[in-house]
Amino acid sequence: MLYFSRWSTIAxxxxxxxxLFLALPNLVSRETLDALPDWLPKxxxxxxxxxxxxxxxxxxxxxxxxxxxxxxALEDDARxxxxxxxxxxxFAKVQGQAGxxxxxxxxDQRELTLEKLEPLTAPVNSGIFGQGTIREVxxxxxxxxxxxxxxxxxxxxxxxxxxxxxxxxxxRRRIDELGTTEPLVQRQGDDRILVQVPGLDDPxxxxxxxxxTAKLTFHLVSDEMSPADALQSRPPAGTEVLFEDSDxxxxxxxxxxxxxxxxxxxxxxxxxxxxxxxxxxxxRFNSKGGSVFGQVTSANVGRxxxxxxxxxxxxxxxxxxxxxxxxxxxxxxxxxxxxxDLAVLLRAGALPAKLNIIEERTVGPGLGADSIAAGQIASIxxxxxxxxxxxxxxxxxxxxxxxxxxxxxxLIVGILSYLGATLTLPGIAGIVLTMGMAVDSxxxxxxxxxxxxxxxxxxxxxxxxxxxxAFGTILDANITTLIAAFILFYLGSGPIRGFAVTLAIGIxxxxxxxxxxxxxxxxxxxKWKRPKELPGRLVSFVPDDxxxxxxxxxxxxxxxxxxxxxxxxxLFFAVSLNFGIDFKxxxxxxxxxxxxxxxxSDVRSRLGELNLGDVQVQEFGSPKEILVRVESQGTVDxxxxxxxxxxxxxxxxxxxxxxxxxxxxxxxxELAQTGTLAVIVSLIAIMIYIWFRFEWQFAVGAVIATLHxxxxxxxxxxxxxxxxxxxxxxxxxxxxxxxxxxxxxVYDRIRENLRKYKKMPIPQLLDMSINNTLSRTILTSxxxxxxxxxxxxxxxxxxxPFVFAMIFGIVVGTYSSIFIxxxxxxxxxxxxxxxxxxxxxxxxxxxxxxxxxxxVNFG
Numbered sequence: 039m040l041y042f043s044r045w046s047t048i049a050x051x052x053x054x055x056x057x058l059f060l061a062l063p064n065l066v067s068r069e070t071l072d073a074l075p076d077w078l079p080k081x082x083x084x085x086x087x088x089x090x091x092x093x094x095x096x097x098x099x100x101x102x103x104x105x106x107x108x109x110x111a112l113e114d115d116a117r118x119x120x121x122x123x124x125x126x127x128x129f130a131k132v133q134g135q136a137g138x139x140x141x142x143x144x145x146d147q148r149e150l151t152l153e154k155l156e157p158l159t160a161p162v163n164s165g166i167f168g169q170g171t172i173r174e175v176x177x178x179x180x181x182x183x184x185x186x187x188x189x190x191x192x193x194x195x196x197x198x199x200x201x202x203x204x205x206x207x208x209x210r211r212r213i214d215e216l217g218t219t220e221p222l223v224q225r226q227g228d229d230r231i232l233v234q235v236p237g238l239d240d241p242x243x244x245x246x247x248x249x250x251t252a253k254l255t256f257h258l259v260s261d262e263m264s265p266a267d268a269l270q271s272r273p274p275a276g277t278e279v280l281f282e283d284s285d286x287x288x289x290x291x292x293x294x295x296x297x298x299x300x301x302x303x304x305x306x307x308x309x310x311x312x313x314x315x316x317x318x319x320x321x322r323f324n325s326k327g328g329s330v331f332g333q334v335t336s337a338n339v340g341r342x343x344x345x346x347x348x349x350x351x352x353x354x355x356x357x358x359x360x361x362x363x364x365x366x367x368x369x370x371x372x373x374x375x376x377x378x379d380l381a382v383l384l385r386a387g388a389l390p391a392k393l394n395i396i397e398e399r400t401v402g403p404g405l406g407a408d409s410i411a412a413g414q415i416a417s418i419x420x421x422x423x424x425x426x427x428x429x430x431x432x433x434x435x436x437x438x439x440x441x442x443x444x445x446x447x448x449l450i451v452g453i454l455s456y457l458g459a460t461l462t463l464p465g466i467a468g469i470v471l472t473m474g475m476a477v478d479s480x481x482x483x484x485x486x487x488x489x490x491x492x493x494x495x496x497x498x499x500x501x502x503x504x505x506x507x508a509f510g511t512i513l514d515a516n517i518t519t520l521i522a523a524f525i526l527f528y529l530g531s532g533p534i535r536g537f538a539v540t541l542a543i544g545i546x547x548x549x550x551x552x553x554x555x556x557x558x559x560x561x562x563x564x565k566w567k568r569p570k571e572l573p574g575r576l577v578s579f580v581p582d583d584x585x586x587x588x589x590x591x592x593x594x595x596x597x598x599x600x601x602x603x604x605x606x607x608x609l610f611f612a613v614s615l616n617f618g619i620d621f622k623x624x625x626x627x628x629x630x631x632x633x634x635x636x637x638x639s640d641v642r643s644r645l646g647e648l649n650l651g652d653v654q655v656q657e658f659g660s661p662k663e664i665l666v667r668v669e670s671q672g673t674v675d676x677x678x679x680x681x682x683x684x685x686x687x688x689x690x691x692x693x694x695x696x697x698x699x700x701x702x703x704x705x706x707x708e709l710a711q712t713g714t715l716a717v718i719v720s721l722i723a724i725m726i727y728i729w730f731r732f733e734w735q736f737a738v739g740a741v742i743a744t745l746h747x748x749x750x751x752x753x754x755x756x757x758x759x760x761x762x763x764x765x766x767x768x769x770x771x772x773x774x775x776x777x778x779x780x781x782x783x784v785y786d787r788i789r790e791n792l793r794k795y796k797k798m799p800i801p802q803l804l805d806m807s808i809n810n811t812l813s814r815t816i817l818t819s820x821x822x823x824x825x826x827x828x829x830x831x832x833x834x835x836x837x838x839p840f841v842f843a844m845i846f847g848i849v850v851g852t853y854s855s856i857f858i859x860x861x862x863x864x865x866x867x868x869x870x871x872x873x874x875x876x877x878x879x880x881x882x883x884x885x886x887x888x889x890x891x892x893x894v895n896f897g
Contacts, residue, residue: 042558050558053550054445060452081455084220085236086462086536088836089410091403092236093244096705099201099229100392101194105136107391108189108197112158112175113138114295116187119154127151137188145183152177158187162196172196198229201391206231209248211386216247231393241400241698242686243379245679251348251392252383254300256334257292259342259354265289280344282351284371290351292344297334302327306384308377311369317377319368321384328364336360347380395679398700405628405696412834413466420470420828421447424821428477431817432484434573438559439480442551446476449547450540459543462536464765467837470825471772471844472544475779478515478818479552482783483508485814491572492582500572501564505557511786512549514731518782519775520545521727522720526771529716534768541772579820580813588808588856589801589864595857599746606753615755618763619699621713623670623706625681628658628697629689636664641689648684659835663696670703678702697836713767717748720774728778732785735866740781743859747777747850754846765840773847776822780815780855787811788860792868800868804860819852 042050063071063082071080087094113129116138120127126143142151161171174193178186206223213221213235222234238244260277268279268291278294281287305322323331335343335357344354345368352370372380401409424443428436450469454461487504495503520542527538563569619626629636641664642655651669658665666685671677678700686695701709721741729737748770755762787807795803823845830841 042561047558050554054449054555057445057449057452057547060456061448064451064455079455081458083451083454083461084458085410086460086465087234087236087399088401088463089413089461090236091401091405091407092234092238093241094397094399095233095245095248095395096226096397097205097231097233097249097393098396098704099198099205099231100394101198101229103392104197104201105189105194108194109136109138112187112189115158116140116155119158120151123150123154125151125154132186132188135188136194137186140185140187142183142185148183148185151185155185155187195228198391201389202229202231204390205393208387208389209233212247212382213244215382215386216244230396237403241398242683243375245395245398247379247382249393249395250383251389252300252386253348253388254303254384255296255346256298256331257294257296257344257346258334258338259344260291260293261341263291265291280346280349280351282353288351290342290344290354292346292351296346297343298323298327298331300384300388302330303384303387306381308374308381309367311367316369317372317374319372319377319380319384320365321368322365325364328362331364331366332360332362336362394676394702395700396702397705398679398682398698400695400698402694402696404630404694409463409834409836412832412837413463416829416832417466417470417473419832420825421473423824423828424473424477427821427824428480430577431481431575431579432573433576434563435480435484438556438563439477439484441559442480442556443473443476445555446544446547446551447473449551450544453543453547454540459539460536461540463834463837464534464537464768464840465540467829467833467841468537468540468544470829470833471822472541472548473825475519475776475818475822476544476548476552477821478779478814479508479512479548480556481814481817481821482511482515483552483556485811485817488572488582489810497569497571498564501560505553507790509553511783512553514786515779515782516545516549517727518724518778519772521723522771522775522778525716525720525723526768529712529719534764537768541775580816582813584809584812585805586809586812587805589805589861591857592861592864595861599750599854599858602753603746603749606749606756609753609756613756615752615762616759618761618766619667619670619701619706620764621706621710621762623678623701623703625666625668625678625685626697626699627666627668627682627685627695629664629666629693630696631662631664631693633692635661636693638664641666641693644688645685648688650681650684663835664693670706672703676702709764713764716767717770717774720771721745724774724778728782728785732789733868735863735868736785736789738866739859739862740778740785742862743781743854744774744777746854746858747773747847750850751843751847755843760839760842763839766843769840769843769847772844773851776844776848777851777854780818780851781859783814784808784811784855784860788863800864804863808856808860815852815855819848822848 060079060081063080068082071082074080109131117129120140125147128141128143130139130141131137132139140151140155142148155177159173159175159177161173172192174189174196176188176190178188180186202225206225209231210221210223213223213233216235216238220236222232224232226232233248235244257280260274262274262277263271265279266289268274268277269289273279273291276294277291279289280292281289302323303321304324307320309318309320310316311318322328339357339359341357342354343357345352352368355369368380421443425440428439428443430436432439447469450472453459483504486508487500490500490503491497523538523542523545527535527542629641631637636657638655638657642653645653645655645666645668651671653669654667656665657663668681668685671681682698682700689695721744724744725737725741728740751770751773754760755766760766784807787810788804791798791803791807791810795806798806826841826845826848830838830845833841
């Protein structure tokens with residue numbers, strides 16, 4: 039196993055060097071990289087919004103508004119056709135669906151009506167990928183003299199898909215006007231759009247820009263009735279009352295039909311009125327729009343002409359003279375910024391449908407910088423702790439493991455940079471966790487080498503047997519964690535996906551560096567030094583040959599664990615968890631006082647006057663920082679946005695908004711369902727894998743031990759009232775992977791010993807197997823805890839609950855792999871003959887081994 043061909047050596051070293059080469063750009067600034075030759079790698083890791091600041095918005099096309107818009111368009115088209123053909127009719131809405139009933143006044147006009155309405159039912163190009171054309175509108179005759187036009191389900195779905203596609207282009211054009219770098223605008227599902235804008239420090243302006251439909255129309259003001267009379271009675275046919283956005287709102291009675299709309303605009307710019315100096319917006323039509331605009335203004339000189347944006351009147355100036363140049367100006371109560379924003383909206387074009395913000399996560403650049411600094415400090419301290427621990431535990435071999443760990447982190451960063459993956463705050467936690475877990479493979483190998491040496495093999499044989507026998511265990515242990523990472527990536531979102539990507543890449547690079555690169559360095563050392571004995575330990579954390587009688591404690595561990603599980607379940611249903619806004623919706627705001635200290639009672643009092651329901655205000659990290667939680671406002675997603683606006687207006691003079699998260703009821707319900715599904719699916723997938731690799735008793739035992747860890751972790755959340763969020767699901771799944779990692783290592787040794795000692799009593803064999811792996815179990819848990827403790831104390835308040843859950847899970851997982859996973863095999867009547875591939879052992883050597891492994895009870 040220590041032999042490497044020349045090409046293998048070159049390939050391994052080139053892989054490590056390539057990782058270092060790809061990781062180096064992250065150590066210098068972008069300006070420095072731009073000055074370097076083009077053949078050098080220049081890709082850097084993309085920082086997530088939680089690290090560099092910015093806004094994350096998930097928007098959903100309003101289906102009901104879309105249906106209403108399509109129905110209105112259908113009515114306008116039908117009305118136009120029937121009027122042109124002088125066909126008498128009466129409209130009525132179809133009950134229970136989008137459509138239109140047309141009652142003919144003269145039944146003899148039936149054939150003409152059907153002929154003229156037929157084009158409305160013609161197939162249109164589908165906006166759904168993979169479909170050619172579809173028929174959106176159906177035409178039917180329920181009874182004589184009644185013609186029914188209905189918008190079918192395919193028509194609505196096609197309209198939704200087309201609206202999403204068009205909205206993405208409009209939103210992208212609007213964001214480009216802001217001058218931000220590398221915005222992300224992409225479709226998510228059938229009716230949603232994900233918008234991520236890094237580095238933006240004005241989320242309210244972003245929401246106003248991309249959430250405004252910006253449908254510009256020009257309507258003649260009707261003089262048939264005063265607006266006040268129209269509000270008290272009923273507006274005349276063909277008219278409607280619209281309001282000017284002022285204080286108080288001014289009503290206007292306008293003609294429903296738009297004389298001109300904004301589809302023909304080719305330019306819009308903000309400017310100032312030459313006479314008054316007030317901000318205005320100038321616009322210009324194309325030739326078609328200019329011609330229509332000129333005709334309308336020429337025919338209506340002296341009449342008020344309402345300029346309407348999204349059903350709100352901006353202004354209603356009187357037409358003094360025909361406007362024939364195809365351009366004009368809009369004046370109103372504009373500020374410089376609002377005039378500029380309106381110009382941006384008009385240039386980018388109107389959204390084809392109303393978009394609702396159903397999820398918002400905004401991080402200020404100040405908090406992002408603090409998160410980067412905290413993550414860097416925690417990573418450095420955690421890495422140093424792991425490096426020192428390995429040197430103390432293994433001496434020279436520890437130094438080799440540290441070099442492999444350095445190469446491992448370089449490979450992770452290099453791959454993340456090459457793939458353009460996004461590094462999030464949980465992603466940093468993933469790297470720190472990987473550092474703690476990476477040494478597990480080295481510990482497995484080193485402990486096996488020492489064991490083989492104690493059993494009488496020479497040094498080279500010990501190295502050879504150590505690497506060979508440990509490889510299967512390393513593979514099994516890491517694949518279980520990899521399964522959890524894949525499921526977390528598939529079902530997770532945002533920063534949690536970043537954590538899953540980092541963890542998955544870390545697992546792959548860990549297997550490579552531990553089994554291949556470490557083995558290569560070991561071969562170099564053996565060839566160079568030709569040692570006669572293994573390097574000594576500086577500190578012996580665990581005795582080399584323990585004989586603890588673990589199975590005797592199952593009479594205590596089973597009842598204690600059972601009671602803890604029952605208590606956790608009772609607490610879950612009786613007290614419930616402190617669910618975060620990810621799962622129950624609502625608004626979360628992290629504030630930092632502009633003064634010396636935050637006044638929690640004042641904030642609580644001011645927000646209480648807004649009548650927002652349950653409002654929680656607490657200190658968060660330091661006396662200057664507070665965290666505000668506002669309960670969900672019900673079933674309407676837009677209500678949550680109103681809460682965020684009210685809180686911002688109330689507190690922005692005295693506080694900086696460092697982080698804002700708004701989750702509507704739609705997304706919160708989906709996240710709760712997805713999180714539960716992720717845990718269940720991961721357990722099933724891992725059980726299938728272990729069943730495939732081991733026997734059914736091992737698979738069931740592993741799931742029992744893992745469920746034990748998951749339930750106790752949830753119980754811990756219930757007892758300590760820690761917030762249970764999407765990050766908590768990620769922590770639970772990581773605990774699942776780690777716990778199974780630990781359990782698989784123990785099970786792998788049990789399986790090996792079952793093949794060797796087929797006559798040894800099962801309790802005695804289990805004790806021996808656990809003692810064989812005890813040093814590895816303790817050392818791996820210790821190195822992982824060293825890394826996580828650094829992250830917990832130095833990584834910032836945002837990560838603290840996430841890391842604390844993993845610390846608790848590691849402690850519980852270590853306990854369950856010894857006192858639950860192994861003893862439960864006794865209950866399943868496991869026998870050596872049930873394990874595939876039992877080798878024939880020499881009876882005398884087995885007796886000797888049995889005699890030499892009698893457990894001693896130190897208790």
